[in-house]
Amino acid sequence: MNDMSMPPGVPRSTEAHIAISGVSKTFRGRNGDVHALQDIDLDIRRGEFVSILGPSGCGKSTLLMLVSGLVSSTRGTIRVGEKTIKGPNSDVGIVFQQDVLLEWRTALQNVMVQAEIRKSELGPARERARQLLRMVSLQDFEDAYPKEMSGGMRQRVSICRALLHKPPLLLMDEPFGALDAMTRDQLQLDLLRLCADNEMTVFFITHSISEAVFLSDRVVVMSPRPGRVERVIEIDLPRPRRLMMREDPQFNNYMRELTEIFKGLGVFREEV
Amino acid sequence: MAVIENVSASAMASAPVRRLSPLRTFGRISPAVWTIIALLVIWEVGVRVTHTPEFVLPSPSRIAEEFVAYWPRLLVQSTYTVAEILIGFVCSVLIGVPLAVLVTYSRFADRAIYPLIVTSQTVPKVAIAPLMVAWFGYGVTPKIVIVVLLTFFPIVINSVVGLKASSAEMLYLARSMGANSWQTFWKFRLPQAMPNMFAGFKLATVMAVIGAIVAEFVGSDVGLGYVIQVAGSSFNITRQFGAIVMISIIGMIFFMAMEWAEKVIVPWKSSSSAVGEDH
Ligand SMILES: Nc1ncnc2c1ncn2[C@@H]1O[C@H](COP(=O)(O)OP(=O)(O)O)[C@@H](O)[C@H]1O
Ligand SMILES: [Mg+2]
Numbered sequence: 001m002n003d004m005s006m007p008p009g010v011p012r013s014t015e016a017h018i019a020i021s022g023v024s025k026t027f028r029g030r031n032g033d034v035h036a037l038q039d040i041d042l043d044i045r046r047g048e049f050v051s052i053l054g055p056s057g058c059g060k061s062t063l064l065m066l067v068s069g070l071v072s073s074t075r076g077t078i079r080v081g082e083k084t085i086k087g088p089n090s091d092v093g094i095v096f097q098q099d100v101l102l103e104w105r106t107a108l109q110n111v112m113v114q115a116e117i118r119k120s121e122l123g124p125a126r127e128r129a130r131q132l133l134r135m136v137s138l139q140d141f142e143d144a145y146p147k148e149m150s151g152g153m154r155q156r157v158s159i160c161r162a163l164l165h166k167p168p169l170l171l172m173d174e175p176f177g178a179l180d181a182m183t184r185d186q187l188q189l190d191l192l193r194l195c196a197d198n199e200m201t202v203f204f205i206t207h208s209i210s211e212a213v214f215l216s217d218r219v220v221v222m223s224p225r226p227g228r229v230e231r232v233i234e235i236d237l238p239r240p241r242r243l244m245m246r247e248d249p250q251f252n253n254y255m256r257e258l259t260e261i262f263k264g265l266g267v268f269r270e271e272v
Numbered sequence: 273m274a275v276i277e278n279v280s281a282s283a284m285a286s287a288p289v290r291r292l293s294p295l296r297t298f299g300r301i302s303p304a305v306w307t308i309i310a311l312l313v314i315w316e317v318g319v320r321v322t323h324t325p326e327f328v329l330p331s332p333s334r335i336a337e338e339f340v341a342y343w344p345r346l347l348v349q350s351t352y353t354v355a356e357i358l359i360g361f362v363c364s365v366l367i368g369v370p371l372a373v374l375v376t377y378s379r380f381a382d383r384a385i386y387p388l389i390v391t392s393q394t395v396p397k398v399a400i401a402p403l404m405v406a407w408f409g410y411g412v413t414p415k416i417v418i419v420v421l422l423t424f425f426p427i428v429i430n431s432v433v434g435l436k437a438s439s440a441e442m443l444y445l446a447r448s449m450g451a452n453s454w455q456t457f458w459k460f461r462l463p464q465a466m467p468n469m470f471a472g473f474k475l476a477t478v479m480a481v482i483g484a485i486v487a488e489f490v491g492s493d494v495g496l497g498y499v500i501q502v503a504g505s506s507f508n509i510t511r512q513f514g515a516i517v518m519i520s521i522i523g524m525i526f527f528m529a530m531e532w533a534e535k536v537i538v539p540w541k542s543s544s545s546a547v548g549e550d551h
Binding site: 065068070088089090092094096098100102103104113114116117118145147 | 439441442444445446447448449450451455459460463464466538540541
């Protein structure tokens, strides 16, 4: 474990923030049942950045939906903080691959919808919304409508919206999956900066090995369907993370290790 | 791009321009205006050169004369037609939008009512007009009913399409914020539906004019449809044309008012095309 990843003076708690135990999820469909997840056991510490890494269709999104309480599990229990998840958990921020911005609202208004729905005090909320937008360099786009913004800008607004109410848990489902490589790099840095300033646990889904290594404290490798936790790998890279770290031998060792695991799972097949 | 924006409902999917002043709108339709002027000139010259008798085809200048001379009567008769159109349209919105909400939220309504609304469209509503007269008499009521019958469908269908357009992610997001159904409707679903709803409204304005005139043809002693009928029975083709011009003006004003309302209420989106434009 690496203490550099936390703001100075705040010791990382060893208590599990998210405790997933014996969770399975089966979707009943017309063409038979789909076993999306099978016997998932996973503990995530408070303040930890955890990536869920796996091939498409292995149940990553399903797992995120279960943690958010928006979908219920077929078996097993999920505890977040003190609460066992039974219904929608509103103590989270969610970011999807699609930014899901409200086209009729400006950037600032899009962030503010979070406060309006929660009936928070609007004055302080607006202050925080502005501050969040500033932190992702969107201070000049507060009044821009989504269709006037690029994909990367829109996704940054959607991240600000997810963080407005200071959620202890941020759930992200391939948030940078639809962005080009350079925008993606910038947003990864923006996200890490936001994480350093806002004390929270991040549950991050991706199918990019390098993205998982670059961002995370731990990478959870999932096997193809039915999704199971195949391996959990600690990423012992110093924080703050820098783009050039991706050239470090240590970074590449993690990349190699993860690639080997996926080869073993039959996700990659190389012909000679 | 100079598109004839305000003429037909099928030209609605164009022009990605936000917030148009009436002046800009006029500026953009001016090529269409020039086309109309050119056609009128050809018409005028054609009628004069071929000495076409007025009871076959009057010249535009004769129509204009008649229009001005008959203007006070046209205006009085228009008030009836306009009232039928407006009341019918408003009733249609007041019935159609809540029904669309019901269809969106209730699985039962979606499966038991919605298919009926859709299949009912195979009945030609114009054919029902005499029946309405038989039931509701010669007053304003049967006209309003027919306007409602004609405008109802595009309003319901497009509202349903719009209300169902909220993505699963958007609704998940609303729930994760702790939004109740009321908040989800007002802050997410309804605004999301507005562009589609306006596409339906605009199509409905076109249908409302048709409905009112047809209803007046079938049985009426007031309105512009009645003027056309009476003028027709005395072979006053010029007066018929005068009434047609009046109807067109009313239809155009109504449609442009709706476009303007759309630009004010839905400034974030350029017009979407409507479902059910197959009339
Ligand atoms: N609502 C659903 N109904 C039926 N099957 C589903 C549903 N959601 C997901 N699945 C199935 O569950 C499996 C895992 O899906 P998902 O969690 O979206 O995977 P991932 O996010 O890793 O790509 C897939 O095979 C998918 O088809
Ligand atoms: Mg997914």
